[in-house]
Amino acid sequence: MDEVKKMNEQANTPTTLLIGVLGVIILSAHVDSGGSATAEGDWSLMAYIYERKAGVLNRFICGGSLINNRWVLSATHCFQTPNRNLYRVRLGEYSRSVTSPNEQDFGVSKLVLHASFDPVAFVFDIALIKLSGAATINQYVSPVNLVDAGRCTDPTPNFPVDACYTLGWGNTAAGNTSNTLRKVTSYILPHRLCKSHTEQHVAKYGNRPVLYKCEAKFCGGYNRYEDTCQGDSGGPLVCRHSDNQYYVHGILSYGTKPCGFGLPGIYTSVAVCRGWISRMMTP
Template sequence: MNMKLNTVLSVTLAVLLNLTGSFCQLDVCGQAPLNTKFIGEKDANAGSWPWQVSINEISYQNHFCGGSLINKDWVLSAAHCFQSIGMPDIVIYLGRQNQQGPNPLEINRTVIQLIIHPNYDPDTQDNDIALLQLSSSVNFTDYIKPVCLAAAGSEFDEGLSNWVTGWGASLEKIFPDMFQQAEIPIVSNNDCNIGYNGIVTDNMLCAGLLNDEGESPCQYDAGGPLVSKQGSGWIQSGIVSFNQGCLELTFPSVFTRVSQYQDWINIYTVNNQPGFVTFPDDYDYALDPISNITSIFSGSSTSLYLPLNHTFSIATFIFCFLIQMLSESS
């Protein structure tokens, strides 16, 4: 009887887990407890952006692109990074702070699968997105965590503040040893296209300062994340793709728009889907459902109405918690 019950329970849990998909990531993704950045600071503190990875070429032992950890097994980056470098020559560092010097908190993984978007166009950089499967799963710490990803239908309005991170060159043409960060605003695709002769598509997102020099991603930042804060967590809105001469920048930089690729990403991460979050909308409910439940039933909530997707987020959060408890007790 117990064996039958366990079998039924296991099958039911497996089906429900597949249905809930990315919601089980929402209790860990986008959380950066050590992020104590200040406006104007270029150097990022250790653990400030725990999803950032450094992608290195084994042959020359050098950093050549960035990327972001999206679950325990997969990294998101840009397709153009891998046009001349093959999978056997790639090593990924997680939890890295310095490109030289010691990094006592970092770990590394090789890559067992490299997936370039099938419609990537190297001439226009459309669909500039790639997935890399790590050689083994990573354990999450304060210094190594996945980022939440912008879900399909997310909108990032002009002027919205975003952060871009990496080890790219500065305006002084210096390639930093220390991990860097910069705050840049979203620019509308229409305005952005003025400087790019109309090549900016709906699969792209622009951010930076229009007709003015300022901080921007540069050489070796490619593939790294552009993130927006919502509630107490961070959502990746873009992937560093290209710009017009980053060191003398007069137009915004162009990023791959992550929200356009939810279905494509889920095809390959089906057993452990990333945390996809709609921006702006349901993030607070999904990320902190317990406090919202408490406020609703205590009467302190501003609204007693929970939309269907919010209710589903709360239910799946509780379900994921129960799965974790069952797995720990077995």
């Protein structure tokens, strides 16, 4: 399994954590140079979504969040086809180069892509995956809370420094997907700043500015030393609430291309999509 897992896994991924020092992008040869390191079991909510071909792992696609023992939350644009049989989900993943007894692999029994997803504007970039079986909940695999339902007109959540993170295995400064799960500190930006940044740098955002507060999107990140990148798509932006538990606020949808400009990533709002999530999570 180790040979199959490592030799067939390709870094051809849709959207980690690129880091710059003193505003200069460091082209380090060290694969894990982006963001901050995590330890195995730190983020038991993370799902590793991959494609299989002829029954064998073909390539890593996106991240996701386990929200109960049967369902994973991710992004619609991660799935090039609605054929659920092409995908698998691994829970308890930490290092892509090591097969751990803490991992749990599942097929996909149901793949729900948002019917209103716009592949041009990337609006409603949200997806749900029903696992082929129930996950065993333990210290390495456990669901995360979802933020309460809200309206697009609600005030922007305000969290203290180091309360919110984005998680993923995406590209680092070396240009390769990270071998281990990493995190970047993320801030949820007020809409006026989000609009300003995405309008000013519209070409870098693939001509997808966030113009209206009710687009069910928001900006997160904006730390000039760190950035999300290709491969982080579908992963969560989580924030620690006053009860000391983490809640998913956003699903990483897209960012600047190339990454590394210290500009915010664009996230699908979980609060605005809570009604859809509840309706789609059918037995």
